[in-house]
Amino acid sequence: MAHKAFLIGRSLALRLVDCGSCNACESELAMLFGPDFDAQRFGIEMVPSPRHADGLIVTGPGTSQMTDALARTAEAVGAPRVVVALGDCAISGHVHRDGYAAKCGVAASLEADLQIPGCPPAPGEILGALRRLMRKGATGQGLAASD
Amino acid sequence: MRAITWRTVPLAQRSAAIGELLAQGSAFHMCFAEDAGAGIELAYLFSGRDGGLCGLRSPLAGALEASTLVDDLPALHWDEREIQDMFGVRLRGHPDPRPLLLPDSYAGAPPLAPQAPVAAREPWRGHSLHQHGTVQVPVGPVHAGIIESGHFLFTTMGETILQLDARLFWKHRGVEANIAGRGIPEAIRVVERTCGSCSASHQEAFAEAVEAIAGAEVPAGTRAWRTAILELERIYNHLNDLGQLATGVALHVLAQQGLRLKERALRLQEEAFGHRYLFGAIRPGQVRAPKDLARLLAGLRRLHADSAGWADRLFANAGFRDRLAGTGQVPREVALSLGAVGPAARASGIASDVRADLPYAMYHQLAIVPETASGGDALARAEVRRRELLAAFDIAVAMLESGSRESSPQGLDAALSGAAAALVESPRGADGQFLRLRQGKVQRWHLRSASFANWPLIMVASADNPIGDFPLINKSFELCYACCDR
Structure with a gap:
């Protein structure tokens, strides 16, 4: 059985799937790739194809209309993969919880390996959390075996 | 902002009434439906030349259908499709009756008219041209x-x-239905999270609507700080949007410099108002006071100088100008007919700006002159943003200096009842909200964001351009999906 630890030893390539965020999480994520945070120096990259990705970074409360697109993107990434729930909406649905068109976050569709709380989480917090995930990956600790 | 003067018009006479308003020079702002207790009514909101809001209401009398008015007012075409989805009201003769807002999987009664029958919904099908060579x-x-x-x-x-x-509408969360029945403090927490990029504008419009219903006077010092906050939102958005254009033409150094300037703006906002995206800054009757005013002013002045220098370098770049000139053109008459708002309208030569046309907060004292350009292309939209960015610094500094902490009006969260509308010039243009409260709870809230008004322009702007320029055309409008989709 493949293990997620092998995925993310020295680099982490992620594909973003926006499932109904207010765009503040996207805005903060984009700041990671500016000169103030420069996440690329740690091997973190947002990739333009799911085929190039080690996993998904998901924002928003999980709108019904994005359910299928999220599942198909996850499938295109393949297994093993990591799933990062970015922001309070992705973790719990936050203020949009239990509406007719949004659910209670990513958890309804995918099991998250990493939750980054905040509304929105600041770029430094996102970077710190992703780097902790990478350290866990390097040592193989705390990551579930893949599905 | 202001109460609405309503006129009830039978369905069959809407066309004549709207024609009359337009002939008088009234401007269209929003169209929505609501059931305020006497059945579903269609509502059309205009502002007259005197600055008053005038609304037409047409009761459906249980019919659940009406004829379309898209021929009279093309700007209505998405509003009517939205009413079709959310209320189950058929707009007869609409040229494009495809579903707009609701997810494919939705099978319930119309979300804002739960008593209406569950209608069979056609699946969305894309429009494309199938001919040899396409x-x-x-x-x-x-x-x-x-x-x-x-x-x-x-x-x-x-x-x-x-x-x-x-x-669009993949991000539809059902915000309008979800906040019905909630109290004001809880509702505004959702309203400000409808869109992270226009949050302060959404807060201001919601607060103004509540204040209009309460008949409350907001002190000048509070209004001055709110004005400063709204201009700060314009500053970081315009920095972002111009920086995105640099990314779009592969000027990476200028793009990275733009991100650094935006980060400085966000940090100033966090230090002064407690949140990088200004969540929680504006509440009915209130404003959050800047934490260290002197530090904020000093930071803003430095950011102003550096932003001006950066914008000069960007616009002096021949490659930047060449790629943007003539790209994604929207002729003035098209922008007028589709009801364009904000920098996109002004770049097509339309001198409209809510801050000048229907001033709120402290804008009546500032005598804003809309920044216009005539090209209607990506370069014109960038140029309008650059001028507005630099002007916003001056307004923000002046308003921060003249603001003050004053006693705020009391009792705004009490058992208020009534309806009002408010319009605010967000960084992307007119942000219109309608609010009806019953006993202090939201009965109906409707948001017509600038992005909702402007998305149809992108289809027009893209035709006849190379497909490789689409990202650049899209960035030259830089519309939100979130506050369009709700």
Whole structure:
């Protein structure tokens, strides 16, 4: 059985799937790739194809209309993969919880390996959390075996 | 902002009444439906030349259908489709009656008219041209970058876009239905999270609507700080939007410098108002006071100088100008007919700006002159943003200096009842909200964001351009998906 630890030893390539965020999480994520945070120096990259990705970074409360697109993107990434729930909406649905068109976050569709709380989480917090995930990956600790 | 003077008009006379208003020079702002207790009514909101809001209401009398008015007022075409989805009201004769807002999987009664019957819904089908030599290029909803979700269907011949059809609303969370029944403090927490990029504008419009219902006077010092906050929102958005254009033409150094300036703006906002995106800054009757005013002013002055220098370098770049000139053109008459708002309208030569036309907060003292350009292309939209960015610094500094902490009006969260509308010039244009409260709870809230008004322009702007320029055209409008989709 493949293990997620092998995925993310020295680099982490992620594909973003926006499932109904207010765009503040996207805005903060984009700041990671500016000169103030420069996440690329740690091997973190947002990739333009799911085929190039080690996993998904998901924002928003999980709108019904994005359910299928999220599942198909996850499938295109393949297994093993990591799933990062970015922001309070992705973790719990936050203020949009239990509406007719949004659910209670990513958890309804995918099991998250990493939750980054905040509304929105600041770029430094996102970077710190992703780097902790990478350290866990390097040592193989705390990551579930893949599905 | 202001109460609405309503006039009840039978369905059959809407066309004549709207024609009369337009002939008098009234401007259209929003169209929505509501059931205030006497059945579903269609509502059309205009502002007259005297600055008053005038509304037409047409009761449906249980019919659940009405004829379309798209021929009279093309700007209505998405509003009518929205009413069709959310209330189950058929707009007879609409040229494009496809579903707009609701998810494909939705099978319940119309969300804002739960008593209406469950209607069979047609699946959405993209419009494309199938002829010899055409190629269909579907893109999204998931994109190759840090971009919100939306689907674009291009019909191309060679490199050229013949037609673009877009399907948005992948991010529809049902905000309007979800906040019904909530109290004001809880509702505004959702309203400000409808869109992270226009949050302060949404807060201001909601607060103004509550204040209008309460008949409350907000002290000048509070209004001055609110004005400063709204201009700070314009500053960081325009920095972002111009920086995105630098990314779009592969000027990486200028793009990275733009991100650094935006980060400085966000940090100033966090230090002064406690949140990088200004969540929680404006509440009915109130404003959050800047934490260290002297530090904020000093930071803003430095940011002003550095932003001006950066914008000069960007616009002096011949490659930047060449790629933007003539790209994604929207002729003035098209912008007028589709009801364009904000920098996109002004770049097509339309001198409209809510801050000048229907001043709120402290704008009546500031005598804003809309920044216009005539090109209607990506370069004109960038130029308008650059001038507004630099002007926003001056307004923000002046308003921060003249603001003060004053006693705020009391009792705004009490058992208020009534309806009002408010319009605010967000960084992307007119942000219109309608609010009806019953006993202090939201009965109906409708948001018509600037992005909702302007998305249809992108289809027009893209035709006849190379498909490779679409990202640049899209960035030259830089519309939100979130506050369009709700």
